Amino acid sequence: xxxxxxxxxxxxxxxxxxxxxxxxxxxxxxxxxxxxxxxxxxxxxxxxxxxxxxxxxxxxxxxxxxxxxxxxxxxxxxxxxxxxxxxxxxxxxxxxxxxxxxxxxxxxxxxx
Amino acid sequence: xxxxxxxxxxxxxxxxxxxxxxxxxxxxxxxxxxxxxxxxxxxxxxxxxxxxxxxxxxxxxxxxxxxxxxxxxxxxxxxxxxxxxxxxxxxxxxxxxxxxxxxxxxxxxxxxx
Numbered sequence: 001x002x003x004x005x006x007x008x009x010x011x012x013x014x015x016x017x018x019x020x021x022x023x024x025x026x027x028x029x030x031x032x033x034x035x036x037x038x039x040x041x042x043x044x045x046x047x048x049x050x051x052x053x054x055x056x057x058x059x060x061x062x063x064x065x066x067x068x069x070x071x072x073x074x075x076x077x078x079x080x081x082x083x084x085x086x087x088x089x090x091x092x093x094x095x096x097x098x099x100x101x102x103x104x105x106x107x108x109x110x111x112x
Numbered sequence: 113x114x115x116x117x118x119x120x121x122x123x124x125x126x127x128x129x130x131x132x133x134x135x136x137x138x139x140x141x142x143x144x145x146x147x148x149x150x151x152x153x154x155x156x157x158x159x160x161x162x163x164x165x166x167x168x169x170x171x172x173x174x175x176x177x178x179x180x181x182x183x184x185x186x187x188x189x190x191x192x193x194x195x196x197x198x199x200x201x202x203x204x205x206x207x208x209x210x211x212x213x214x215x216x217x218x219x220x221x222x223x224x225x
Contacts, residue, residue: 006155040121040217041217042201042215042216042217042218043156043201043215045212045213048212088153090155090156099144099146099161099163099205100146101146101203101213102158103148103156103158104155105154105155106153106154106155108153
């Protein structure tokens with residue numbers, strides 16, 4: 001059963017703590033993306049990776065970090081430097097042979 | 113800088129109506145445009161993708177059109193059903209050399225039974 005998984009579905013953290021969101025795909029896609037979605041807003045690109053061991057900043061990368069050590073995995077760390085981390089985080093992937101992006105179910109992060 | 117706009121932000125229609133959702137973009141140099149559906153608290157589900165060389169795509173009751181010269185795409189939903197209630201987002205990929213997508217803010221659709 002191919003697809004993208006994100007865990008956990010809900011995550012709660014105290015302010016000042018770093019937290020890592022998981023994204024795994026078994027679609028054999030080269031490109032992976034992290035987006036943030038706030039209420040009433042569209043998706044904003046945080047980081048993207050076109051290939052293993054390579055990634056680029058998106059439009060709102062400050063306070064976030066990523067790694068791409070394996071093709072299947074693209075974890076996102078929300079650091080304490082992110083001023084407003086509470087949001088819905090979506091991971092996506094895209095293969096070279098497909099024009100479509102495929103999305104995971106999302107992780108809702110609440111920081112208090 | 114590419115900007116994507118979706119109007120209206122919200123729409124309520126009675127069941128059975130045909131409806132059109134709009135997506136506008138400022139830079140006509142796009143590689144493709146993709147329409148998504150998002151249910152509350154869920155990820156995005158791809159509905160239709162139109163390549164820059166295409167004028168429209170159809171899937172069941174859905175039809176998406178693309179007019180690059182005017183910077184517009186429309187998503188036509190025929191014979192709407194309560195199960196169509198969701199937020200619909202469009203996204204454009206601006207050049208073939210990058211994998212970046214720019215999303216609109218979405219149209220929240222409610223189909224009343």
